[in-house]
Amino acid sequence: MADEVLKLLLEGEALDKAQIATILNRSEAEIEAEFAALKKKGILLGWRPILHPAALAEGEGVHALIEVKITPERDGGFDRIAERIARFSEVETCYLMSGAYDLVVIVHGKTLHSVANFVAARLSSIEGVLSTATHFMLKVYKEQGHMFERDQQDPDKLSVSP
Helix, strand or coil: CHHHHHHHHHHCCCCCHHHHHHHHCCCHHHHHHHHHHHHHCCCCCCCCCCCCHHHCCCCCCEEEEEEEEECCECCCECHHHHHHHHCCCCEEEEEECCCCCCEEEEEEECCHHHHHHHHHHHHCCCCCEEEEEEEECCCCCEECCEECCCCCCCCCCCCCCC
16 A cells, blocks of 8 residues: 555645545545554655746746765765765755766755855865766756646747748
8 A cells, every 4th residue: 555655645736645545445544554654664754845946936046966976985985975965955965876976966056156166165175075067957847757837938939830
């Protein structure tokens, strides 16, 4: 049943426990118990809404994806440095990667300058960080399985057809 509950949570709209119980033909108490079990196992960590970036007011900040190459430590590998980086308040996500770089770090800042300053002053200066490459996110097309609609075409712009 845990897989069914998780599937509904991940693919569905905002459903309350009564709606999930109805869809799965289970009691609300069973669904409540499954939620508690998922939380206890550390599978269900919390809830996070998906916000449409274009609907937010201008000046809400910028996001950047940063590729980080690091030197693994004896007896600790990448973990100690990765955990140190993940603790920064600017860091939203931090993954160990295979390939050309070791970590991918997604950060949020108020401005391009604040993100650049974070990378230069705080991230790059950590012992064991060999290099960084920062990529600023310009536009979101899809996030967490949700497609974002294209902006309506400017009515003053003529449509072009091939």
